[in-house]
Amino acid sequence: MLSKKTKYAFHALTYLGKHRDQKTVLIQDISEEYGISHKFLENILLELKKAGILGSKKGKGGGYYLIKAPKDVALSKVIRLLDGPIALLPCVSLNYYEPCVECKSEAACGLNKVMIQVRDEMLKVLENKTLADILDKE
Template sequence: MLSQKAKYALQALLALAELDEGDSLMIGDIAEKQRLPKRFLEQILLDLKHQGVVQSWRGKNGGYALLKSADKITFGEIVRIIDGPLAPLPCLSRMAYRKCDDCVDEERCAVRRVFASVHDATTEILDSMTLTRALNGGEVRELLRGTG
């Protein structure tokens, strides 16, 4: 399940993605526009800054802006930064693989097989959905058909 922190991060980034190049938004403006708790948003943006997703400036014309183009930032990247691996089972994770404690035979595990399909579809969608695509009304159905 997507954490509230990841949801807030995506909402904040979508607000920043709507800005014209060279513009920035103060945390308070993002919080107000997206109806997010300001104190929580401060920590989220700091995490995203440390990961090279956003940049910030101090002062009268300060604020936050995307460090990369909105068409290069995917939902998958942000969810991984905030929530960690996307895999629903530890035995499916590429970055944090761990054999399930109760596993007898990974290759024959029906639970693993079903969730591997879920994981593959989820990963494909999240890694294809950029901030730009989401703002432009990108449909998940288009991604699944390969027409997006």
């Protein structure tokens, strides 16, 4: 399951996507809309900004805004950013690889090989579905 952080990130991105007509959106507007703690959401939006998905403006009249087109924000990007690996095992993660301590030989591990297939199937979906798909359905 996704962490709340990631789920909230998707909610926030959806909200920002729906309000692209306005220059900026306040953290508070989003936090009230979804009942998310202001401070918790703040951390999430900051991470999205550092990742180049959001832009922000400080001071009065400031707030956050989408920097990318919704179709260019893949689900995989958001998940990796907030939650980490998408793969089901560390030994098959593309972005967060770690060997399994109990594994003598990765090359001879059937579990490893099957999980690589699972990962690739998952990525086919998560790399191609984007924020635009979410917005289309709202």
